[in-house]
Amino acid sequence: xxxxxxxxxxxxxxxxxxxxxxxxxxxxxxxxxxxxxxxxxxxxxxxxxxxxxxxxxxxxxxxxxxxxxxxxxxxxxxxxxxxxxxxxxxxxxxxxxxxxxxxxxxxxxxxxxxxxxxxxxxxxxxxxxxxxxxxxxxxxxxxxxxxxxxxxxxxxxxxxxxxxxxxxxxxxxxxxxxxxxxxxxxxxxxxxxxxxxxxxxxxxxxxxxxxxxxxxxxxxxxxxxxxxxxxxxxxxxxxxxxxxxxxxxxxxxxxxxxxxxxxxxxxxxxxxxxxxxxxxxxxxxxxxxxxxxxxxxxxxxxxxxxxxxxxxxxxxxxxxxxxxxxxxxxxxxxxxxxxxxxxxxxxxxxxxxxxxxxxxxxxxxxxxxxxxxxxxxxxxxxxxxxxxxxxxxxxxxxxxxxxxxxxxxxxxxxxxxxxxxxxxxxxxxxxxxxxxxxxxxxxxxxxxxxxxxxxxxxxxxxxxxxxxxxxxxxxxxxxxxxxxxxxxxxxxxxxxxxxxxxxxxxxxxxxxxxxxxxxxxxxxxxxxxxxxxxxxxxxxxxxxxxxxxxxxxxxxxxxxxxxxxxxxxxxxxxxxxxxxxxxxxxxxxxxxxxxxxxxxxxxxxxxxxxxxxxxx
Amino acid sequence: xxxxxxxxxxxxxxxxxxxxxxxxxxxxxxxxxxxxxxxxxxxxxxxxxxxxxxxxxxxxxxxxxxxxxxxxxxxxxxxxxxxxxxxxxxxxxxxxxxx
Numbered sequence: 001x002x003x004x005x006x007x008x009x010x011x012x013x014x015x016x017x018x019x020x021x022x023x024x025x026x027x028x029x030x031x032x033x034x035x036x037x038x039x040x041x042x043x044x045x046x047x048x049x050x051x052x053x054x055x056x057x058x059x060x061x062x063x064x065x066x067x068x069x070x071x072x073x074x075x076x077x078x079x080x081x082x083x084x085x086x087x088x089x090x091x092x093x094x095x096x097x098x099x100x101x102x103x104x105x106x107x108x109x110x111x112x113x114x115x116x117x118x119x120x121x122x123x124x125x126x127x128x129x130x131x132x133x134x135x136x137x138x139x140x141x142x143x144x145x146x147x148x149x150x151x152x153x154x155x156x157x158x159x160x161x162x163x164x165x166x167x168x169x170x171x172x173x174x175x176x177x178x179x180x181x182x183x184x185x186x187x188x189x190x191x192x193x194x195x196x197x198x199x200x201x202x203x204x205x206x207x208x209x210x211x212x213x214x215x216x217x218x219x220x221x222x223x224x225x226x227x228x229x230x231x232x233x234x235x236x237x238x239x240x241x242x243x244x245x246x247x248x249x250x251x252x253x254x255x256x257x258x259x260x261x262x263x264x265x266x267x268x269x270x271x272x273x274x275x276x277x278x279x280x281x282x283x284x285x286x287x288x289x290x291x292x293x294x295x296x297x298x299x300x301x302x303x304x305x306x307x308x309x310x311x312x313x314x315x316x317x318x319x320x321x322x323x324x325x326x327x328x329x330x331x332x333x334x335x336x337x338x339x340x341x342x343x344x345x346x347x348x349x350x351x352x353x354x355x356x357x358x359x360x361x362x363x364x365x366x367x368x369x370x371x372x373x374x375x376x377x378x379x380x381x382x383x384x385x386x387x388x389x390x391x392x393x394x395x396x397x398x399x400x401x402x403x404x405x406x407x408x409x410x411x412x413x414x415x416x417x418x419x420x421x422x423x424x425x426x427x428x429x430x431x432x433x434x435x436x437x438x439x440x441x442x443x444x445x446x447x448x449x450x451x452x453x454x455x456x457x458x459x460x461x462x463x464x465x466x467x468x469x470x471x472x473x474x475x476x477x478x479x480x481x482x483x484x485x486x487x488x489x490x491x492x493x494x495x496x497x498x499x500x501x502x503x504x505x506x507x508x509x510x511x512x513x514x515x516x517x518x519x520x521x522x523x524x525x526x527x528x529x530x531x532x533x534x535x536x537x538x539x540x541x542x543x544x545x546x547x548x549x550x551x552x553x554x555x556x557x558x559x560x561x562x563x564x565x566x567x568x569x570x571x572x573x574x575x576x577x578x579x580x581x582x583x584x585x586x587x588x589x590x591x592x593x594x595x596x597x598x599x600x601x602x603x604x605x606x607x608x609x610x611x612x613x614x615x616x
Numbered sequence: 617x618x619x620x621x622x623x624x625x626x627x628x629x630x631x632x633x634x635x636x637x638x639x640x641x642x643x644x645x646x647x648x649x650x651x652x653x654x655x656x657x658x659x660x661x662x663x664x665x666x667x668x669x670x671x672x673x674x675x676x677x678x679x680x681x682x683x684x685x686x687x688x689x690x691x692x693x694x695x696x697x698x699x700x701x702x703x704x705x706x707x708x709x710x711x712x713x714x715x
Contacts, residue, residue: 007665011658018654025645047647198647205651209695213688217679386678388665388685392658 008391015395016183018202019402023187023195030192033434037414038111038282039194045288047201049295051279053303054200056084056269056296057207058404059148059397060140060466062307066377069311070351073232077304078610079261084300085606087266089599091280092293094578095271098485100281100289102576111281112411113274113481114419120484120576122492123423128499129477130419134412136473137275138445141408142452143466148401149176149453151378157394170457177453180398184406185446189439193414196406197279203399210381210389210396211306217384218313231316232349260544264551268474272481275411294598301606307377314376315349317383350379409445416441464539468510471547476502476554483558488570488577494562502554509549515542646710648703655696662689 030036043051068076102110102119110116114133118126152158153173162172187195222228270276270293280292325336344352353361354372362370381393417438422429429437456462479502480495511526515536536542574580666685669675676683 007661010661014654014657014661018650022650025650198645198650201647202651202654205655209655209688209692213679213684217682217684220680384678384680386675386684388662388669388675389679389688392662 005387005390007388008394011388011391012395012398015206015399019183019199020186022198022202023190026191026195026198029194030190030435033417033431033438034111035194036192036435037410037417037438038278039192039197041109041282042284043194043197043282043288045283045291046295047197048279048283048288048292050204050299051197051200052276052292052296053299054197054204054403055276055279055407057204057303057400058407059144059151059401060404062207062400063147063151063374063377065304065307066311066314066380067373069308070314070349070371070373070376071311073312074308077308079257080304080308081301081606081610082257083261083266084270085266085297085603086262087270088293088297088300089603090267091271091277092290092297093595093599095481095485096280096290096293097286098576098578099277100283100286111418112414113272113277113477114415115423116576117481117484117495118419118423120573121480121490121495125480125492125496125499126419127424128496130415130423132473132477132499132503133274134415134420134445136469137408137412137415138448139452139469140466141405141412141445142449143456143463144404144408145177145181145401145449146453146456147374147463148397149173149180151375152176152394152397154375155378155382155394173457177450177457180402180405181446181450181453184402184409185442188406188409188413188442188446192438193278193282193410196403196410197282199406200279200403203403206392206399207396208306210385210392211310213389214381214384214393215306215309215313218310218316218380221384222313222316228312228316232312233315260541260548264475264478264547265544267482268470268478268547268551272474272478274415275407278407278411278414290595294595294602297602298598298605301602301609310380311373311376314351314380317350319349320344350383351376352379405449408449409442412445413438413441416445467539467543468506468546471510471543471550472503472506475506475547475550479551479554480558483555483562484576485578488573488579489567490558490562491565491567493565494558494560497561498554498558501557502550505553506546506550509546510542513542513545515539646703646706648699649707650703652696652698652700652703655692656700657696659689659691659693659696662686663693665689 029040034040065076065080068079072079099110099113099116102116104110104119110119112130114126114130117129150173153176156172158172158175158179162175165171167175187199191198219225219228222231280289283289283292322337327334327336341352341355348371351371351373352375353369355361378397381390381397385393417434421437421441422434426433452462476499480490480498483490483498484495513534513536515538536545662685666683666687666689670683670686673681
C-alpha cells in the first residue's frame with residue numbers, strides 16, 4: 001500500500017501552494033534592501049514571536065527532541081526547558097532593547113549581529129563573526145536539509161514519484177532534498193525575510209495541527225499516563241533523577257545541567273544566534289521586539305509535550321515483526337506475509353535500529369543494537385495518522401525542514417549583504433545594489449547548503465559535526481556579546497582575541513575528549529598527537545562540555561585582553577550597551593512593567609509544567 | 617486590538633511628514649489571513665474525506681477506530697475560520713491606518 005493516498009497528496013500540494021504564494025504576495029513590498037532583509041521592520045510582535053519559535057524548530061531540533069524523548073525519557077523535558085526558557089526571558093528583558101535600538105552614528109538601525117559587533121567593538125571583530133557565522137549557518141542548513149530528507153526518504157513518502165520518473169534508488173532521497181530546497185529558495189528570493197516569517201507562522205501551525213492528534217492517539221494507545229508508565233522502562237519516567245549513571249541518563253550532574261544547558265546552550269542559541277534574533281529585529285517597534293521572545297517563550301513551554309512525548313510513546317508500542325497469516329477462502333489457501341526489515345524488527349518499540357548497507361542492524365562494540373532515535377517522532381506519525389491526516393503529517397515534517405533552512409538562508413543573506421558586501425567589498429554600495437547582493441547571496445547560500453547536504457549523503461558522520469561547529473562559533477560569540485552589551489569597559493581587541501581563543505578552545509576540547517564506547521574521529525578525540533584526556537559519558541555531554549569550555553575561555557580572554565587595552569570613548573558607545581540603551585517603557589519601577597510581569601509568569605508556568613511531570 | 621490601531625493612526629502621519637514623500641509602502645498583508653485560508657481549506661478537505669470514508673474500518677485501524685480525519689478536520693476548519701475572521705479585521709485596521 002502506498003504511504004500517501006490522493007487526499008494526502010492534495011493536502012501536501014495545497015501546503016506547497018500556500019508556501020509559495022506567501023512569497024509571491026510580498027513581491028510588491030520588496031522595494032529596498034531594508035524591506036527585503038528586515039521585512040521593513042514593520043511586523044507585529046506576536047508574529048515575530050511565533051516566527052522566532054518557528055525558526056528555532058528546524059529539522060535537527062525537532063528530530064533531536066523526539067530522539068531525546070526516546071533516549072533519555074522525561075529527563076530531557078527539564079533539559080530542554082532549562083536550555084530555552086531562562087535564556088529567552090533574558091533575551092527579552094535585557095538584550096532585545098539593545099540589539100533593536102542600536103543604531104549607527106548616522107542613525108540607521110543595526111541590521112545584523114556582526115553589524116552590532118562592528119559598532120560596539122571594531123571592524124575586525126565584525127568581519128571575523130560575519131565569516132564564521134555564514135560558514136556555520138550554511139553548513140547546518142545543509143545538514144538539516146539532509147537530516148529531514150533522510151527521514152522522509154526512509155518513510156518511503158516519495159517512492160511512488162521516484163518510481164514513476166524512473167529515478168535510481170537514491171532518487172527519492174534527492175527528491176526529498178531538492179523539492180523543499182527549491183521551494184525555500186523561491187520564497188526567500190521573492191519575499192525575503194517577510195515571506196520567511198509569514199511561512200514560519202504557517203509552518204508552526206501545521207506542525208501543531210499534525211502533532212496534536214498524534215500525541216492524543218499515542219497517549220490513548222498507551223492506555224493513558226499510567227499505561228505509559230507501565231509500558232516503558234522505568235528509568236525513562238523520572239524527570240529529575242539524581243542517578244546519572246544509568247543507561248537512560250544523560251550523564252550530567254546538576255552543575256553540568258545548569259551551566260551547560262541553561263547558560264551556555266540556551267544563551268548561545270536564544271541570545272546569540274542571528275538566525276533567531278533576525279525575526280525579533282524585524283518587529284515594528286522596540287516594545288514588539290521585546291515581546292517577541294516572550295511570546296515565543298510562552299509557547300515554548302508546551303512544545304516538549306508535542307515533540308518529546310512522542311519519543312516516549314514510540315517505546316510503548318511493541319516493535320513490528322514479520323508475520324504470516326494463513327487463511328482459507330473458498331478452498332484456496334492464502335499466505336499473507338508482512339515482511340519487516342531486520343533493522344526495524346530489532347529496534348525498541350517503534351524506534352528502529354540503524355541499518356547498514358545490507359539492511360542489517362548496526363551493533364556497537366558491546367554487541368548492543370544501535371538505535372536510530374531520530375526516527376522516533378516520524379515513525380509515530382506514520383503509525384497513528386490515517387491517510388488524509390498523513391498528508392498533514394508529511395507537510396509538518398517538510399515544514400520544519402523549510403522553516404529552519406529558510407531562517408539560515410535569510411540570516412546569511414543579511415550578513416553577506418550588510419557585513420561582507422557593504423561592509424568590506426563595496427562600501428559605497430547603493431540600496432539597490434545591496435538588495436541585489438542579498439538576493440545573489442540567497443542563491444549562492446542555497447547552492448552551498450545543497451552541496452553540504454550532498455556531502456552528508458555520502459558521509460553520514462557529518463551529521464554529528466553540527467554540534468561541534470555550533471559550539472565553536474556560537475559559544476564564544478555569546479561570551480563576547482554578553483560582555484559587550486553589559487559593560488562599556490570591554491574593547492575590540494579583547495572581543496576579537498576572545499572569539500578566536502574560544503573557537504580554538506572548542507576544537508582543542510573536542511579533539512582531546514572521547515565519549516565512552518566511541519572510536520576516535522568525528523565523535524571526538526581526533527587530535528592524534530595528544531593523548532585523549534578525558535571520557536565524557538555521552539555525545540551530548542561532550543557537546544555541552546565543548547560549548548561550556550569555549551564560552552569560559554572566550555570570557556576570560558576577552559576580559560584579560562580588554563583590561564590591558566584602552567577602552568573606547570563613552571560617547572562612541574551611546575545606545576550600544578545596557579546602561580545607555582533606551583528601555584521602553586522607561587522610568588517605571590520594574591514590577592510595573594508589563595514585560596517583567598510576563599516574564600515572571602512564563603517562568604512560573606514553565607516550572608509548574610515541569611513539576612507536574614516530576615510529581616506524576 | 618482597538619488600542620493598537622489608535623497608536624498606529626497617531627504615529628503614521630507624523631512619520632510620513634518627516635520622511636521623504638517617496639516612503640516605501642508598508643507590508644500590507646495580515647499574516648493570519650493566509651493561515652486562516654489554509655486551515656479552512658484543509659479542514660474542509662479532511663472533514664469531507666473523513667465523512668466519505670467513515671465506514672471504512674481499515675482506514676481508521678491506525679487511529680484506534682476513531683475517524684480522526686472527520687473530527688480533526690472540523691477542529692481545523694473552526695480554527696481556520698477564526699483566524700480568517702481575526703485576520704480580516706486586522707487587515708481592515710491596517711488599511712485604514714495606511715490611508
